[in-house]
Amino acid sequence: MKYWLIVLSFFTLSVTEVRAESSLFATDKAAHFGISFIATETGYGIGRKLKLSKVESWLLSAVVVNAIGVVKETAIDRQSDSRDILANVAGSVSAGIFVWTFDF
Numbered sequence: 001m002k003y004w005l006i007v008l009s010f011f012t013l014s015v016t017e018v019r020a021e022s023s024l025f026a027t028d029k030a031a032h033f034g035i036s037f038i039a040t041e042t043g044y045g046i047g048r049k050l051k052l053s054k055v056e057s058w059l060l061s062a063v064v065v066n067a068i069g070v071v072k073e074t075a076i077d078r079q080s081d082s083r084d085i086l087a088n089v090a091g092s093v094s095a096g097i098f099v100w101t102f103d104f
Helices: 002-011 023-049 055-077 082-102
Strands: none
Touching: 002 023, 023 055, 055 082
């Protein structure tokens, strides 16, 4: 059952096209969500290998991933999209929920 939920969670990262003009918007936000989710999980795994607690690993990983996202949105792109930052935060929070749900 655990593995079916993991597979199902990855299918939720896929994007469905509602309208042609909104598909780019949906794809961009899904990409921000998915990349933040994966990056936070990766940072969490590294933190656990370094013998940090679950909370410390997730929190450190989420802060680093979202800080990089904010820097990318503000400094590199020179235009800040708060919905991209929100998608990044949602991906990191979802990664934390995923970790505690499946007890990794």
